[in-house]
Amino acid sequence: MHGNRLEWLNRPDVFTFGETVVALRGSGPLGPGGNTSVSVAGAESSVAIGLARLGHAVRWAGAVGDDEAGELVLRTLRAEGVDVSGASLDEGGAPTGLIPAEPRLPEPEPAHDRRAESAGSRLEACSVERAFTAAPPKVLYLTGITPALSRSARSAATLALRLAGERSALVCLDVTFRSGLWDAEEAAGVLREWAPSVDVLIASDDELALCVAEGGADGGADGVADTAGRAAELLRLGVGEVVVKRGAGGVGGAMAYGEDGVTAVAWAEPGDPARPTGPAGRAKPAGPAGPAGPADQADPADPAKPTGPAEPTGPAGRANPGDPAEPAGQTDPVGPANPAKPTDPADPADPADLAKPTDPARPADPARPADLVGQTGLVDRAGWADLVDPAGAAGGAFVAGYLSGLLDGCDARGRLGRAVAAGAFAEASRGGRDGGPTRAELDLRSAEAGTVLR
Template sequence: MSGAGTADGSGTRVSPGAAGGPVTDVLTFGETMAALRGSGPLRLGGTMELSVAGAESNVAIGLARLGHRVRWAGAVGDDEAGELVLRTLRAEGVDVALASRDAGAPTGLLLFEPRLPDVTRVHYYRTGSAGSRLTADAVERAFTAGGPPRVLHLTGITAALGEAPRAACERALRLAREHGTWVCLDVNHRSRLWSRDEAAAVLRSWAPYADVLIASDDELPLCLGPSDGPVADLPSQAKELLGRGVSEVVVKLGARGATAYTAQGELHFPARPVRAVDPVGAGDAFVAGYLSALLDGVDAAGRLDRAVTCGAFAVAGRGDWEGAPTRAELGLLGEGDGTVVR
């Protein structure tokens, strides 16, 4: 049997595999903001480029470019910035039919301020935004309108926005379990939004719901809960998470590539060498590539291959999502080489 959103008779989830009909491949939601990129120090003024940015919508766009059916069920304000968000996602082939417009709150704003060749400061204006008031209603509709998705993608960012978005995420996790939908959880810790202890308290309870748990090496301990003791090595952390019910633990290592841990063992894939222009959005492109290959039924080595390939495309260009590749472009970086098995 194949296709997430189905069960194997015992009520357990099964691998997404190939789709059997026009269902949603991936459902995600969160806060997408209007994004302004400065040409230099903000206090000096100058020109700014307007776009949109948000981890979950970055992943949605990346998956849509790779040919998957993606639904984004986030919230924006009833304003021009919100219209920009929805227009951009629609233009990239993302289904926004269930996105909500909040007339009582603005769309969030994000400012990027380049300070050094490799350092960009980020300024958030998202307190009281529409995204911080997201409720579970949109999640409920997304699981009933057109049938449940094959994969639910969540990040820790949405949980950090407030009690209502956190409750929406937790409702989505329960619905995914009820419907046999696979869950991908990307930790994506934002220290500007919540502390490590706050994040750990939430993520520890979420981790057992995840089929695929993705984190950078410094984020992975958050999924094991608050701790005052020494941090175990990555294989030990991954083994503990696998013991708690996670099927795959994927650790992003930046320029060193990525490692996947499963019950079958450990698999590492090096990063693809490209001239790095902008690291913003690389992690989201990585996730999109990994989920794309998972949906295609590709093995673990192929999933890591596509993930690091998409991440390389992202760092080679500017913007949160603009550099994400199409499926036809994957071969430009030689997808299919470089696996290292341990």
């Protein structure tokens, strides 16, 4: 057992792969005299960058073209501290994909994929297998984008899922449905086949319908009860934890469902014009919380810092980096709690000791967001973040924050709190993708409004 634990501790934290493209974002419609910014974009690489900024060891093993755009992708990931030793160059002359975007309104932002037959879409299963087995990770991060790119990319993702099971790696599946890449019926067939092998499933309300037998991408009744039913069905199928995002990248809040119902809730209230706040602070408390409309919610008091890192159970019965013990007193918080303060990562538990998260004191059924104020499981709002870039890449920052909390041994409240806070950082930054926080910056959310840090 000692040898197995040592091997586990020496693993990289996260392994991921998928297509990363060069994004060309104009200041308006394409035309003479306009300005265009250049960046790299991709769900998997965004999460990899977010995790690296939070101090985690991440490997990315996508494919790029042997061209200037491909070199830009690799150079950017290296500069952010992501290990790209498992990445591959397409030997058949396929180019790195491009995505030009022309902002017309704050949202939605029209983007025009130029990645048909791109190098990333031609990713081969053998390349992923070599990269995975060279350094098996603690966590495999997959999205619903990669299997939509091509048959070879889908085969690579399916193989990685099998390898994760064989090597006791925890699997996180971020649904990220893209209707421009595949239709709901095709997506549902793949996602439902994968679900029993997933430890953490992250999705928006409407994406959950793709993962269970009833309904489709727009089928079924919307609403909390429907979401809870779909989450319960996924848990019954073997998913360890279901995380449901609300709003862009979870900045509108999120819920975590475990085998005992709702295990944690994070409700963020981005940007209130009547009460301007800045990214360095939150609005002051307005009194005790109670059931009220979203606009009348009481602001949380400044939470006290925890005395030590939380020690949650992991969301699955396979490989979970967290300690399976539930922290004492967790079922009885008086009010909003601050997500766990970043500390040195907790020692991961042995794979054989892991269990699904349980917290019987949590409410069994979610309520409307307005009714969640003051309830057990509510975490600190991220309402201090003004939405500078509502079309930014908050989704990747949200997932990076969640996985960071998981790797650090945070409980469900701490994981969601860090996820929502990281998403808020990205949304408050022009371009979004460059706005994910570092570990040190996570503490900025506890500063009083108007504080100047020197």
